[in-house]
Amino acid sequence: MNSWYTIRARDGGAEVLIYDEIGAYGVSAKGFLAELGALPDETAIDLRLNSPGGSVFDAVAIHNALSRHAGSVTVWIDGIAASAASYIAMAGDEIVMPENAFLMIHDPSGLVMGTAADMREMAGTLDKIAAGMLRGYAARSGRPEEEIAGLMAAETWLTAAEALEAGLATRLAEPVRIAARFDIARFRNAPPALVDAVETPDPEYAKTETDIVDDANDVASVPDPAPQPVADDPDGPMADASTAPNATAIRAEAIAHARAVVDLCRLAGQPQMAGRFLEEDASLDAVRSSLLDTKAEAAPEITPHHPQPGRSATTRPWGDVIARTFKLKG
Template sequence: MQAGVPGDADIYIYDEIGFWGVTAKQFVSELNALGDITHINLHINSPGGDVFEGIAIFNALKNQGATITVYVDGVAASMASVIAMAGDTVIMPENAFMMIHKPWGFSGGDAEDMRSYADLLDKVESVLLPAYAQKTGKTTDEIAAMLADETWMSGAECLAHGFADQVTPAVEAMACIQSKRTEEFKKMPESIRNMITPPRNSAPRDTTVTIPAPAVTEPSPVPAVSDEATIRARVMAEQKARMSGINDLFAMFGGRYQTLQAQCVADPDCSLEMARERLLNEMGKESSPTNKNTPAHIYAGNGNFVGDGIRQAMLARAGFENVEKDNAYNGMTLREWARMSLTERGIGVASYNPMQMVGLALTHSTSDFGNILLDVSNKGLIQGWEESEETFQKWTRKGRLSDFKTAYRVGMGGFGSLRQVREGAEYKYITTSDRKETIALATYGEIFSITRQAIINDDLNMLVDVPMKMGRAAKATIGDLVYKVLTDNPKLSDGKALFHADHKNIATGGISVSGLDAARQMMRLQKEGDRALNIRPAFMLVPVALETVANQTIKSASVKGADANAGVINPIQNFAEVIAEARLDAADPKTWYLAAAQGTDTIEVAWLDGVDTPYIDQQEGFTTDGIATKIRIDAGVAPLDWRGLVRSSVA
């Protein structure tokens, strides 16, 4: 999200809804941070996601009060289409798509459990229907029929049905989506399926041979027909995958249904889904009534059942989420989750040893196991970052840079007073001072590996503790850079040090009422030319060795010795917040500083595109037997102006 023209904001939903995509908590937090806005440009390119996360985002937009223009830049599928209905105006290119369908989910238990779960899905659908009906003007029965059919609509079709208000000329999609939800959609047009790419850690394996068709010059081209050998090879590969999947399915039952297994394998028309249905029917003949005291195994989602269930179970075991008692994947090991991410999607692993099976789970295009590991590591990384006890964020200025080129900051001295504009006179262009400070981004990061051995050994700590510690280290790195500016006293663009006698920001007198008052006056009396800047100190930065005396001097209601002269108040009581920083002890335990309020031109910490958290990425390791995980942060730290800082020391 970013604010543009005053009162306007641009919001982009270019990911799945929920989990490690766009969460309701993150969305609402950033929406509230935009402040008082009157118009929102909401750009959507999403395959959908979690129903309840999406409902929360939809309600937040409707209750915000701003006029909303929705742009469907590529696809708004499933729950993303519901969010699009929050727009007062919906605009789609001709080649964009929208998809609506019934909520999905799965359940385990007896017939009553199944009926209860079906009722739950119906209730979810009844919540979604009014959003579509209000936008389109259609009845809820008409919308329900479209949901039941998994309806895909182009921009023109959305306009005709009332889901969109304007259609623009076709444009190239602005971004691809990395998602597994394409596996769950039954009627997705190929033009949209090509926009949704495998996650970056996936390495699709092509098991067929494709022979390029010769160029055709006739006016009416005829599709090239594969030769007999190619067709035979493809059919054999499909049959091999079918039989392997069926064998894996029956392997979980220890040979109890060998006759049925042989029948399913021998029948070339029996798919994995049909074999699963036959197995359930056979098991039903042997089953006894379900214990009513046993809770049903229910897990609700919006398409990616396997991945969502494994992800939630793994996050719960790592301590990042509460355990969902109805999640069928609870209590498993990393190795079991790796296997389930394959077999639950029909990928046979009966002939694989553990190392091969885990390797396949990390790289196969259908499995999202690698992405789930990335989600857990990212949770640890962000928790480590957020829990790191750093002090620089309290008083430094937060900045934003869009690239790694050197940028320039004018500082507080860039402008004088505004000139009077008499009636009928013209406004004159202002000229800033020649003094400009520079700032540039740099990248800081490390790499660690999630090995196959760690997964086989069920070493969940490798996924959590290492990223958490690296998150703390990332934040500490920025803190090191900030306090290094204070202690190294670098030169500014005027050729003089940040703290310099000519800058009138070096005080003496120690930590006492008179010493602090003298330092305060130095900052308050700073000028730009003849104009007083009237800067107030907001923070006192001290080494830990001086924390006690600083707090005693500033927070006391009376001055030292007032017990002998009652009624003598402390004139500097609470004039600044004391921040104790151990890095200052290492440099000089007797030197302390005053800093102006946060946002003042003191020291700026700039982030690439305003992202002030670390970034995590993965790729299959070549030199390591597993997944190489890279953690990095892009930031720049530089002093902006000397007038918001004062340095002093004790004797």
């Protein structure tokens, strides 16, 4: 299954990537928070964002979990942090933006089907969510809530320099290549220059430069297999070497998969399980599911600091209607 996030071990800490729409592919924040909660409390987190936003409920849960995390959280906006993604960014102890990156804030929106009463309930829910996000942006920036409210109502896109001046970023970095799996033009005020600048999606774009160098070194360190003789089939054409699988690509894919399995096991505090998963050639989804089951059996909650999200017994009926018919967008 595709996922909009990745959490992996990195240099004594953890790297968290959100490079797609939050809550996409049917993957909610529950899995994200479970993996985040598996990290030791003092783990330093580098959160890398390149997202158009998505489910505002998920974003609020992620923001709150990151704010509670005892270790340092450094947010890197690797292109775009729009809508709900910009609210997640506010949980960083430090917010770093490349000079050509953008941050966008606006009022949350949603869709509901039902009676007039359902729609009034929806309007009230949106007002409450917007008020909470407003307080978060204002607290981070030090600006009056009235000023932030105006920026949200207008769907305001901020360059890195503007975000720094507004107090919504703490440091600038060198420009980066901006690529995205999402359509920036769907926003009403998206800067035309940004729409034109976003490159065609590249399956390798989510990798950092360090990842690419490491993968190249790993592949170079694996000796090529002994050449195999090519048989000439008398009843058919000679086997064409150009149609054979690329051995280098296969090795690189296998190495990347093994590293991902080991990272997941380390993050879950179960490094001894990696060998079994690799022997079974388990998929990453199967590894993640098994690790979460193991964690659930060990303790009823991920940690006292990271309780699982979920509906309480007091959830009102209209909430079920909302959950079935639409996703709130931040």
